[in-house]
Amino acid sequence: MNQLFEDIPFVENPQYERIINDILLQKYSIVENFFTPQEVMELRQSLLEKHEANVFKKAAIGNRLNEVIEKSVRGDVILWIDETRADPLEAAFFAKINSLVAYLNKTCFLGIAHKEFHYALYPEGTFYKRHLDTFQNDDRRKLSFVCYLNEAGWLPENGGELVLYFNEQHTETEKIIYPFPGRVVIFESQLLEHEVKPVKTERLSITGWLKTH
Numbered sequence: 340m341n342q343l344f345e346d347i348p349f350v351e352n353p354q355y356e357r358i359i360n361d362i363l364l365q366k367y368s369i370v371e372n373f374f375t376p377q378e379v380m381e382l383r384q385s386l387l388e389k390h391e392a393n394v395f396k397k398a399a400i401g402n403r404l405n406e407v408i409e410k411s412v413r414g415d416v417i418l419w420i421d422e423t424r425a426d427p428l429e430a431a432f433f434a435k436i437n438s439l440v441a442y443l444n445k446t447c448f449l450g451i452a453h454k455e456f457h458y459a460l461y462p463e464g465t466f467y468k469r470h471l472d473t474f475q476n477d478d479r480r481k482l483s484f485v486c487y488l489n490e491a492g493w494l495p496e497n498g499g500e501l502v503l504y505f506n507e508q509h510t511e512t513e514k515i516i517y518p519f520p521g522r523v524v525i526f527e528s529q530l531l532e533h534e535v536k537p538v539k540t541e542r543l544s545i546t547g548w549l550k551t552h
């Protein structure tokens with residue numbers, strides 16, 4: 340028989356299945372072991388080295404053609420990561436992201452075709468006021484992805500918690516998420532307003548978006 344499609348065996352991935360179920364049920368998912376502790380530690384070192392080399396920029400609001408730096412809205416500094424020029428560590432980071440994206444596209448027909456990721460550092464005293472990620476004038480953003488790179492022993496008192504807001508039947512509820520090292524949060528970019536509460540100790544992360552077309 341003439342086979343049109345290759346028989347690529349589909350292997351169910353329990354971690355990805357849990358992420359998909361979480362997002363379908365509650366619009367977000369929290370994963371504690373998406374990256375290994377070693378990867379998290381090395382990504383933190385990489386972030387800190389690049390930050391010391393003064394290549395981070397003040398994060399802006401608005402789209403990329405019309406950026407405004409507004410410290411009353413967000414005070415973090417960021418560095419976009421270019422996948423085509425990724426070092427081995429960043430390449431390993433993107434390999435895991437790409438594996439998740441391939442799975443999502445295959446099982447959920449999400450049509451993720453692009454992605455953008457940046458390192459982020461929130462100096463003490465900074466925050467990111469409540470917003471929707473599509474407020475960057477980019478409705479191609481489907482899923483927001485944050486991985487926290489703080490040191491082991493991060494305490495809730497350090498501030499910088501991510502708060503997700505839910506509006507159901509005219510009642511607002513919130514979910515508070517502490518930026519513990521290695522924790523990954525994935526949520527629906529177009530549906531969930533969220534904010535980063537004021538940071539009392541420098542807060543490190545990689546944030547990105549999985550986008551259509």
Ligand SMILES: O=C(O)CCC(=O)C(=O)O
Binds near residue numbers: 472485533535544546
């Ligand atoms: O760092 C976080 O917890 C969220 C960051 C965020 O909301 C953003 O960069 O759009």
Ligand SMILES: [Fe+2]
Binds near residue numbers: 470471472483
């Ligand atoms: Fe955001």
